Amino acid sequence: MKERKIFITDDNKFVIVCPICQKEETVNASEYKEANQVARITYRCKCGHAHHVLLERRKFYRRETCLHGVCIGEENIMTGMLVKDLSLVGMKFEIENTQDFICVGKKLFVEFFLDDEHKTLIRKEAVIKIVSGSLIGAEFCGEEPDEPADSAIESYLIP
């Protein structure tokens, strides 16, 4: 049976259309515990037809990572970091040494290599959202789908 991709919307719902009876159904994605990841589900329509779909929360899909890199703050102060998870909109990372430029609201540049087959270099500007000990959550500044780094992250997240 052919598998179709369905995108979960920001309000955590997805629309499924039965290929047999064309009936449209809006489903709440939170019923699927794997909703934070790519999930394969089998959905049974009221007409009895079961179809397989691949649920994707493209924008918010996070992948756990272990990627070494650096973050660069004001005056080009640099510190080593370990990227713990990555999504299209941001990342979580751990820094080796505490730095003054690590505080909520500050902008910095992050640089790391993906461990994909091309070892793609990612360099992005990010703003710090959460600081919890040595663990930092940052959101990327500006999402430009045409940017090579973004499409590299996208295909890294969803192969």
Ligand SMILES: [Zn+2]
């Ligand atoms: Zn149906």
